[in-house]
Amino acid sequence: MESIERTLGAFADFMWGPQLVVLLVGGGLFFMVHSRLRQFRYLKHAVDLLLGRYDSREAAGDISHFRALATALAGTIGLGNITSVALAITLGGPGAVFWMWVTAVVGTSTKFYTASLAVMYRGHDDAGKLQGGPMYVIREALGRKWMPFAALFAVAGMFGTLPVFQINQVVQILRDVIAIPAGLASADDHFTFDLVMGLLLSAGVFAIIIGRIQRIAAWASRLVPIMVLFWFVITFWLLLSHAQEIPATFALIFRDAFSGEAAAGGAIGAVILIGVQRGVFSNEAGLGTESLAHGAAKTNEPVREGLVAMLGPIIDTLIVCTCTALAILVTGVWQEDAVGVTLTSLAYEQAFPGFGSWLVLAMVVVLGATTVLTYSYYGGKCMAFLFGTRREKYYVWTYVALITAGAVASLEAVVYMFDGAYATMAIPTMLSTLVLAPRVRAAAKDYFARLDAGKILPLQGESNPLNGFGGGE
Secondary structure, X not given: OHHHHHHHHHHHHHHOOHHHHHHHHHHHXXXXXXXXXXXXXXXXXXXXXXXXXXXXXXXXXXXXXXXXXXXXXXXXXOHHHOHHHHHHHHHHOOHHHHHHHHXXXXXXXXXXXXXXXXXXXXXXXXXXOEEXXXXXXXHHHHOHHHHHHHHHHHHHHHHHOOOHHHHHHHHHHHHHHHHOOOOOOXXXXXXXXHHHXXXXXXXXXXXXXXXXXXXXXXXXXXXXXXXXXXXXXXXXXXXXXXXXXXXXXXHHHHHHHOOOOOOOOOOHHHHHHHHHHHHHHHHOOOOOHHHHHHOOEOOOOHHXXXXXXXXXXXXXXXXXXXXXXXXXXXXXXXXXXXXXXXXXXXXXXXXXXXXXXXXXXXXHHHHHHHXXXXXXXXXXXXXXXHHOHHHHHHHHHHHHHHHHHHHHOOHHXXXXXXXXXXXXXXXXXXXXXXXXXXXXXXXXXXXXXXXXOOOOOOOOOOOOOOOOOOOOO
């Protein structure tokens, strides 16, 4: 096991060199400048799109704008917003939170471009069904010479969307909160409990993922908004009880972001790298996975999905991740030895003695499950692109089996594997988006001109402001 961890760690370190940070953050800055920030003037229109006021049943695609965003958020507002924040602070110190914010700010523009392209260049799979995602964007827009990049994304996507990290952390908090206090496991002997929980979670997830994107989107659209509101409410109460520490906490974040004093090794470069890594894990901007969900949106206007997608980093990193980070920092638990989801649990247990860890447990189980469901769709699409839709079923079976494996795997090995796969996905996604950026800007210019001229109006009769919360499976 140690040799595997070392190999995965070496691969992750190699992929996450300074050049990838430049590609992700620099690329996002380029998209901000290239777009002239014009899309930010239409945030209200983005919300209207999200509420279904421009939805049409006749448009191509499978799911509404709301459900596309909810599905994408289900893959990001999960353990990336609970565990990744804790890992970022543990490894990089409070300053890493600042660099997570940076990835979110530039990530809004990145997502505007990648999601617009996901609809603009949808392609048909071997079964004739319309699909979206970076591999289809590359194939349809850039042609045969770029196909190795499409294959690279699909291969990395199959590994980067495996359920091992989410399940690992779900089982860890179940063990900490339920099994160990009840005597069902101990800190040193918990393999049997982990295995049983892995088997039970495998069965539950399988029952949902066989319903494909429509069922996954339906679950996500119901659960994600509820859990985001729940997390915001309990964190607001926690911060209210530590209000006097909040100004000093923000000062600590900004000071440490440019000093690196609390990072492992004490280097500012380590703070930046860890913050960007965990920020990307949180909002997935530049990775391309979220484009698989946005590419399924029911719309004939690519720019509309770009506008909806750019709300993602605002919600999951600037709001949810900040809530988690402040909770960990103001309570002071970040200076303890706990890691991952256990650290977050300690913060809320301190604020809500006796039941705080149960609140985190509820959040982790629900959002961990929605992330696993979303990732099963992402990985299946990558498998189908490479080997055909008939073989996609084999990925589902493997995926379910790996839920059990994730329950008993070590956290270090899992994190290394994800970091390496995520870095690999970012390369074809960002390079292709940079090449195709002028086409997005041209489409945006045309769409915004028609919108400003009153040629695009809300649809009457067909739209449903609450379409994301009901109807369908």
